[in-house]
Amino acid sequence: MVVIDKAILHVLDVNDANEFFSDELLNLDLSTVEFLIKHIEKTIDSQDAKKGCFYEDSEFKRILIGYKNEEMEFVSFSKEVASSLYKLLINSDGVASADLLICDARIDEVRYLVIFKCNNHQGYVHQVTVDEAGRVNTELVNNYAILPGLSQRMDEFVFINLETLDILSKAKKYNVDGNSIYLIPELLLECTQTPSPTETIKEINKVVKKVTEAYCQDQVAAAAAVKNFISENIQSEAVIDPVAVGREVFQDNPSMQSDYSNAITEAGFAEPVAVNQEATLKKLRKHKLSTDTGIDIIIPTDYFENTDFVEFFKNDDGSMSITLKNIQNITNR
Template sequence: MVVIEKAILHILDVNESNEVFSDDLLEMNEATAEFLIKHVEKTISSQDAKKGSFYGNSEFKVMLDGYIGGEMEFIDFSRQVAGALYKVLTTAEAVSSTDLLICDARIDETRYLVIFKCNNHQGYVHQINVDENGKVSTELVNNYAILPGLTQKIDEFVFINCETMEILSKSRKYNVDGNSIYLIPELFLECAQNPSPAETIKEINKAVKKVTEAYCQDEVAAVTAVKNFIAENMEKDAVLDPVAVGREVFQDNPSMAADYNHAIETAGFSEPVEVNQEATLKKMKKHKLSTDTGIEITIPTDYFENTDFVEFFKEEDGSMSITLKNIQNIINR
C-alpha cells in the first residue's frame, strides 16, 4: 500500500537557465494522489532499477539526514534537493527541461523519499479561444511540458529507504566534459550502484551466446536452457545467481563453464541479484525466434525440449527447419 504524506513539484529548465521552485506542497486531491501512487507502484518494481548505497562523503545524504532528523521542513529540503540537481544538470550536454516531483511517502509501512525526474515531452493539446464578441474558436497548441501519463514510464527516478538508506534508482547517461556518465547516482546522489535485474539477464545471455559461438554449439538451445533454469528457480526464489546459471547450462562442458564464468566476472555481473518474480517469470516462459527469412515465432520455453510440440532439424545444406506438432487450431492475430 502506498501513502503519499507530502509532495511538491519544482521546475528545472536548464535550457532557459530558469528554476521555478514551489513555495507550497501539492494539493493531494484525487487526481494528484492517483498520478503519484500509480507511478510509485509502477516504478518501484522496475527491473531496470539499480540498488545502491551512499558514499561516505555524499552531500546528498547530509541533506537527507538533516531532513529526517527534523533540522529542516520538507519544502526547504525539497528546494535544496532541486537546487542541487539543477546545478548538476547545468554541467551536462543536451539536457531536457524537467519537472521534479519529490515525495515523502510510505510504501508498505516503510518510509521512503521518492524523486521523479520527469523529462518534459512534446505533445499537442487543444486550446479554446473566445474573442470580445463571444465567438468561440479552437486550435491545436504544441506543448513542450507534457508529463508522463498513468500508462507511461517515468524516465528517471530515485527511491531511498529512510530507515536503511538503501537506494533504488534508474538514471540515463549524460555527456559531461566529454564523458558519458550516469549523472543522478554519480554526481547528484553520490552513491555506488549494483547491476539491475534487466542488465544482469542481458549480460547472462550475452555471455552464453559468446561462449556457445566460440565452441560452435547450438546458441538457441543454450539460451533456451538459460530461460528454463531461470524460470524454474523463480518459482522458488526471487534471487538470480548468474554463476549458477552457467553451472547448469554448461554442466557437461567444464571448459565452456569456465569461459562463461570468466566473461561474467570480467563484465562485473557475477553477484546474485534480486528480481521481480512475476515479471521475470512472464519473460522467461516464452522464447521469441526471428529467422533470416523474416518469420517470427513465439514458443513457450517448456516446449523446446518436448518433441511432441516442436522439433528442430539440421538439414544437410546447413539450413534449419522447425516442425510444429499437435496443433488443433490456428487463430489469426
C-alpha cells in the same frame, strides 16, 4: 499500500536557463494523489532499477539525514535537492528540461523519499479562446511540458528507504565534461549502483551467446536453456545467480563453464540479483525466433525440450529445420 504525506513540484527549465522552485507543497487532492500513487506503484518494482548505497562522504546523504532528523523542513530540503540537480543539468550536454517531483511517502508502512525526474515531452493540448464579440475559437497548441500519463513510465526516479538509507534508482546517462555518466546516482546522490535485473539477464544471454559461438554450439538451445533454468529457479526464490546459470547451461562442458564464469565475472555480473518474480516470469515465458528467411516464431520456453510439440533438426547441408507437432487448430492473427 502507498500513503503520500508530503509532495512538491519544482521546474528545471534548462533550455531557457530558468529554475522555478515552489514555496508551497502540492495540494494533495484526489487527482494529484492518484497520479503520484500510480507512478510509485508502477516504478518501485521496475526491473530496470538498480540498488545502491551512499558513499560515506555523500553530500546528499548529509542533507537527507538532516531532513530525516527534522533539522530542515521539507520545502527547504526539496529546494536544495532541486538546486543541486539543476546545477548538474545546466552543465550537461543534450539535457531536456524537466519537472522534479519529490515526495515523502509511506510504502507498506515504510517511509521513503521518492524523487521523480519527469523529462519534458512534446504533446498537443487544446486551447479555447473567446473574443470580445463572444465568438469561441479552439486551437491545437504544441506543449513541451507534458508529464507522463498514468499508463506511461517515469524516465528517471529514486526511492530511498529512510530507515535503512538503501537506494533504488533508474537513471539515464548524460554527457558531462566529455564523459558519459549516470548523473543522478553518480553526481547527485553519490552512491554505488548494482546491476539491475534486466541488465543481468541481458548480460547472461550475451555471454552465453559468445561462448556457444566460440565452441560452435547450438545458440538457440543454449538461450532456451537459460530461460528454462531461470524460470524454474525463481519460482522458489526470487533471485538470479548468473554463475549458477552457466554451470547448468554448460554442465557437460567444463571448458565452456570456465569461459562463461570468467566472462560474467569480468563484466561485473557475477553476484546474485533479486528480481520481481511475476515480471520476470512473464518475460521468460516465451521465446521468439527470427529466421534469415523472414519468418518469426514464438514458442513457449518450456516446449523447447519437449519433442511432443517442437523439434529442431540440423540438415546435411548445414541448414536447420523446425517441426511443430500436435497442432489441432491454427488461427490467423
